[in-house]
Amino acid sequence: MTKAITLHSQAVILSCQVTQVNFHQVEISRTYKTGPGTAFYILQEDIHYGMLLELVPFGTPIQVAFRRDAFLESGGWDTNLRSCDYIDSWIRIAEFGDAIFLNQCLVYRTIWTGVYDKKNPLKKRCNTNILMK
Secondary structure (H helix, E strand, C coil): CHHHHHHCCCEEEEEEEEEEECCCCCEEEECCCCCCCCEEEECHHHHHHHHHCCCCCCCCHHHEEECHHHHHHCCCCCCCCCCCHHHHHHHHHHHHCEEEEEEEEEEEEECCCCCHHHHCCHHHHHHHHHHHC
16 A cells, blocks of 8 residues: 555545455455556546546545545535535545555455444435435
8 A cells, every 4th residue: 555655646545445244254245446456546637537437436434545634625524414424525535636546455344234324225325426426
């Protein structure tokens, strides 16, 4: 990760692959690779369009890192949002630079049955996601 960031200092946001596991720590799935190679760079001007087409999947907060200055300049988390608040943050942070996708699984994410976002109907989550993008 350090090497990828050093080689592309204009990046403000980074996402890696994640292994999703159930409550018993059994692997359910892994997120797919984005682009070729170990590290794939996306220019700032291409990020938003890629997000619209679901080609630039930053993912959940567990798999994303960002530059502190870009986060603060973007206004931070929008505490008024009830779901998809992280997607809103990724969009605003990406206004300040490029993105890096590491095609390495660096984190595990436990899928919980009672998670807050799942309590919102799928259609509502989808509509919120589309409105943001």
